[in-house]
Amino acid sequence: MRYTLPISLFLHLGILLAAIVVLPAPEEFRVAPQEALPVEIVNIEDVSKRMAMSREAPEKPVEKPAPKQREPEPKPQPRPAREKKQAQPEPKPAPEPEPEKAEPAPPDPADLKKLVEKVAEPEPKPEKTKKAEPEPKKAASRPAPKPRARPRAIRRMAALQKQRKRKKPDPKKKRRRENPIDEIAALLNKVDDTPKARPPEADMTGTPRRGPADMAGTDAALSADLVDALRQKVESCWNVPAGVRDAEGLRVRVRFQMSPEGLVTGGPEVLNSMAHPAFDAAARSAVRAVLACQPYDFLPPEKYEAWKDIILNFDPSRMLAVN
């Protein structure tokens, strides 16, 4: 056959072109979670001071540790001391209610800032690993973050339990809205003390499917930090209807696209459907949540490719249903 060489060249070029077009930018490939265990050199004073604070002042309003543009909290400090407690049972991390606190928010922010600065070196994140904890059913896919998350889980649980006893409003810092689930849980405790089938703090944070827990610091893909911020934002806007809350097995998948400014441009579109009588109400509430939460301007424009197309899985079954 003639022209074999040109044809071959042409096809090779074609494949190359296709590769250039199809294959994503190299950064997007760096999605593999780097589960590096950060080691921080810590001043023992800071550790003892912070631990003392946390034990003495558990009732101070605590802050959600998923800041939008904030340095990591001093959390990482106690970690080295607590690494020993790895042998905690699985469910421990789970019961911790929300991504909050356990971090004592001292009455004077100046103090906090001082501490925060000291810790600014260890990179962002490890906090979030905690979020990355999977619920038991997803345990298989993410075994790595657990060990690290447990120690902080314990502290959080302890502080949280103290916090539970008193309802208090979260400080409205940085557009954080107070999480009403905690209040509801505390309020619902007026009920008599027969043990509930479900522990009151049974809501586990959902796992981001993407958005790797990037411990290594400079992350090119959407960090767990920001995924968590996104989740909390949507959770704060999602008003769960009564019939939906008590529903079993009800899930709504919503897909939408966003502009670089964080405004919804495509959708939201409900991807699934169920024959459940409350499904329509649930789907509407999910769509409403996505639209009501605009603009999502805390998402970084330089990583727009990572968050311009989003699927949210609304699953109310783990909420503090009264049933």
Add this chain to the structure above:
Amino acid sequence: MTHPQEAERATETGGARAAWKVVVLALAAWLLALSPAHAVLEVDITRGRVEPMPIAITSFLGASPKEQQYGADIAGVIAADLERSGLFRPLDPASFIERITDFNNPPRFGDWRIIKAQALVTGRVLAQGDGRLRAEFRLWDVFAQQQILGLQFVTSPRNWRRIGHMIADAIYKAVTGEDGYFDTRIVFIEESGPKDRRVKRLAVMDQDGFNLRRLTDGRTLVLTPRFSPNAQEITYISYAGGKPRVYLYNIETGQREIVGSFPNMSFAPRFSPDGQRIIMSLQEGGGSNIYEMDLRSRQLRRLTEGPAIDTAPSYSPDGRWIVFESDREGSQQLYVMPAGGGQARRISFGQGRYSTPVWSPRGDYIAFTKMHKGRFAIGVIRPDGSGERILTSGYHNEGPTWAPNGRVLMFFRESRGPNGGPHLYTVDLTGYNERRVPAPGFASDPAWSPLLK
């Protein structure tokens, strides 16, 4: 030059060119079909807020002042119903920015978003030529900017409140996913007069306290009205003639008949879910047992036996089980047994005495009255005995009855003191949103009707 050779080459070239074209086109098509792969971020949302939904309810439009008055009144009934459920927060009409003038055009959603309404109700009332009233409404989703629901109702002008209740039910269902309970009635015992000489009358009213109607005159003692689950019929006990008789009374037709005379009746009958049987307890010796009567054949069948006091039976919504209270183990506790009789299983194990069990129309809970250390409480428990929860406690709370959607309970509570008396209260299944039912005077022993047809 050789023609054949040229021709050959020409053909070959022509063929090759065609082949090239195909290759190029295929490649082009392939390239076009490609698109840069981008990752879709997927996140799980497992929590949300639980808050009353802010909803804007506008007065329904009307052409004439009379229609406009109906429009305003119907909107008022809807707003009151939704607000009382505790799941909605109707916004103050004074804060509305847009004035709806055309029922058929979509509203300016931006104006409603500003006042933070998540849903909007608009409507219209028309007095038809035949004298009937037609009301139509639309429920809008302010964020999604579309209509969720649109319905119309036609009825006689006297029933205008029912239109409001039916619309409220439709809105409730569309938003929460649960059936509503607003188009229902309550039958109860109205009490008046001094505490030692109460006059008790059978009365029925709408669940919001309006349209009160007295069914007996108070000269004879009447007790424990119960609603049939599928019709607007009630049973009650009347001591006319000195003997307790069970009456069956149709609220809509006013027809009254005697089901039977039971001299040894210790507890008023309840209907089975299919309305064909009633269940009651009759005294025997020192105790009482549960009997079932078929309404058509009027045959009695005994379901429990023994010397204990078995009383206050209630059917499950599927008609297969009965819950009742019994002191066979020493103190009043709750037991569940198959509807045809058989082995009864105890389900209550807490501290105190349990009585008046009522099975929820959803089947997932049994409500009861509990007495412990002099305090009364209304609580719920699952049919298998787990998940016991107290919803409200106080001085003399008693007699729970379920709303047809299984979400709200009504009971009565005595207020103390010489001028005290019973009042009706509702409480949500979560134990919150306890409200007093506005009834004129004292009221006790409520029974909640199914949704009116």
